[in-house]
Amino acid sequence: MVLKKVYTLVFLRNEKKILLGLKKRGFGINKWNGFGGKVEQDESVIEAAIREMKEECCVTVKKDDLKSVGQLDFTFEGDPVMMDVRVFSGVVYYGTPSETDEMAPKWFTYDNIPFDDMWPDDRLWFPYMLNNKLFYGKFHYKDLDTISNYDIRELKSM
Numbered sequence: 001m002v003l004k005k006v007y008t009l010v011f012l013r014n015e016k017k018i019l020l021g022l023k024k025r026g027f028g029i030n031k032w033n034g035f036g037g038k039v040e041q042d043e044s045v046i047e048a049a050i051r052e053m054k055e056e057c058c059v060t061v062k063k064d065d066l067k068s069v070g071q072l073d074f075t076f077e078g079d080p081v082m083m084d085v086r087v088f089s090g091v092v093y094y095g096t097p098s099e100t101d102e103m104a105p106k107w108f109t110y111d112n113i114p115f116d117d118m119w120p121d122d123r124l125w126f127p128y129m130l131n132n133k134l135f136y137g138k139f140h141y142k143d144l145d146t147i148s149n150y151d152i153r154e155l156k157s158m
């Protein structure tokens with residue numbers, strides 16, 4: 001039996017920039033990433049995505065303004081739990097991205113994305129997201145810094 005935990009990951013974007021947050025604690029600490037976290041038992045994936053945006057960078061997003069753009073499965077050597085990450089992209093939001101205990105938000109131009117300080121998988125699937133292609137990616141990590149194998153493909157629909 002495969003154990004699986006579902007996570008959200010949200011990227012706010014405009015024509016010139018993408019919003020990332022520097023994670024200040026926990027899993028992925030000191031890495032830049034989108035905003036998100038575990039889907040809890042009493043909520044849908046989209047509800048979790050909206051809640052985590054608010055908790056992590058104080059921004060309100062509405063359900064209809066978030067677009068499902070990809071799915072990522074991560075496994076780690078010696079860990080039976082698969083991370084199933086649902087990736088969303090949005091343009092419209094309310095409020096000003098602000099620093100919280102968990103994340104320090106910052107806008108990056110598309111030619112200046114800090115891949116060296118992100119999860120190693122990001123540079124492999126960001127091109128799909130940035131070119132508005134739906135994607136599925138599967139990554140097996142040997143340790144937290146090293147991908148031992150992966151597969152990414154474009155999807156026709158989510």
Ligand code: 6U4
Nearest residue numbers: 007008009026027028035036037038085119121122
């Ligand atoms: P708690 O336990 O409440 O602090 P929670 O906020 O629920 O945690 P967290 O922050 O651990 O969850 O969630 C991990 C976040 O990191 C999710 O948004 C998914 C994302 N993530 C995990 N592995 C990733 C990877 N290899 N590449 C990537 N994002 C990843 O781009």
Ligand code: NA
Nearest residue numbers: 036037038052
């Ligand atoms: Na989180």
Ligand code: NA
Nearest residue numbers: 036037038052
């Ligand atoms: Na959480």
